[in-house]
Amino acid sequence: MTARPANAHQARLLRLLRDGGPNSRAQLGDQVDLSRSKLAVEVDRLLETGLVVADGLAASRGGRRSHNIRLAPALRFLGVDIGATSVDVAVTNAELEVLGHLNHPMDVREGPVAVFEQVLSMAAKLRASGLAEGFDGAGIGVPGPVRYPEGVPVAPPIMPGWDGFPVREALSQDLGCPVMVDNDVNLMAMGEQHAGVARSVGDFLCIKIGTGIGCGIVVGGEVYRGTTGSAGDIGHIQVEPDGRACACGNKGCLEAHFSGAALARDAEDAARTGRSVELAARLETAGRLTAADVAAAAAAGDATSLDLIREGGNRVGQVIAGLVSFFNPGLVVIGGGVTGLGHTLLASVRTQVYRQSLPLATGNLPIVLGELGPTAGVIGAARLISDHLFSPA
Secondary structure, X not given: OOOOOOOHHHHHHHHHHHHHOOEEHHHHHHHOOOOHHHHHHHHHHHHHHOOEEEEEEOOOOOOOOOEEEEEOOOOOEEEEEEOOOEEXXXXXXXXXXXXXEEEEEOOHHHOHHHHHHHHHHHHHHHHXXXXXXOOOEEEEEEOOOEEOOOOEEOOOOOOOOOOOOOHHHHHXXXXXXXXXXXXXXXXXXXXXXHHOOOOOOOOEEEEEEOOOEEEEEEEOOEEOOOOOOOOOOHHHOEOOOOOOEOOOXXXXXXXXXXXXXXXXXXHHHHHHOOOOHHHHHHHHHHOOOOHHHHHHHHHOOOHHXXXXXXXXXXXXXXXXXXXXXXXXXXXXXXXXXXXHHHHHHHHHHHHHHHHHOOHHHHOOOOEEEXXXXXXXXXXXXXXXXXXXXXXXX
């Protein structure tokens, strides 16, 4: 993709076509503040760049029928969502429909070189399958704070060896296309906003509970990253004075008391101390426990597992209640690997938020699980790069 929109009007038209699919000139004119003649000029210029193409006749609105316009069908974006324990890579078209998606277990602590070798291998497989001749751009999500303009992770607690690594620059050279990098929870929020449960909401919070905990903040339809890119790092809000040591170096952080890693540790402790026969049996079989084991044990009626989930949900709800009172969002979305704990977790979170936050903030506040699961991050990554490319150069 060599062409870029020449002005804000063209950028607006490209994003409308991305988010709404093929549309007629008349329908596009209903959504932008342009005269008919000015709209015709901007659409014709986009057609000349090859970013959009004519796509059949539009439905009649009286008078001469116009052609539908759509984004070029050959455009391809690569979405990469790097988690603490796995990597997701997907190819999308320009309308962010996932055409192919691969997942591979990978420990982010192996470092950027090993992780990106895996990412490039997965991207090559998707390309070889015929889904893309090449990529017009790539979005990358990483599970830690990112200095957004430069695409560089900064002191990520669960990512040793990644501090200051030039992700954007390195992958742009290897992939041969523009690359944008962001925190993984911001991309989850963007994915849910584009194709998930937050499609019609302008102001919402997206909480990701996995190996760590983070929060994507969307204000007026745009992700809020803060001055340096670290907004939403709620996993390191203290919930227990002088509590457990956290990977960040502090004590009592939410992440240290409830996350995928903390839950697995508590479950193994419960198994070894005889508090749960169900967890003990699973530990003996597998040699280790995960959040998925706790979810399965809870589903089987294990009281200790249910208590662990409820206690964790209470802690998360305590933090979210403060966020809701401060931010007054229209929706709270909860996603990430630990959402396999399902409605037991959700009920505990809701109870705390509705109990602690002001009625004015919670009276019409839905708190829901995300709809997209592991595809939220890759769709959000594709949206990230498309936002960049569908902006004036």
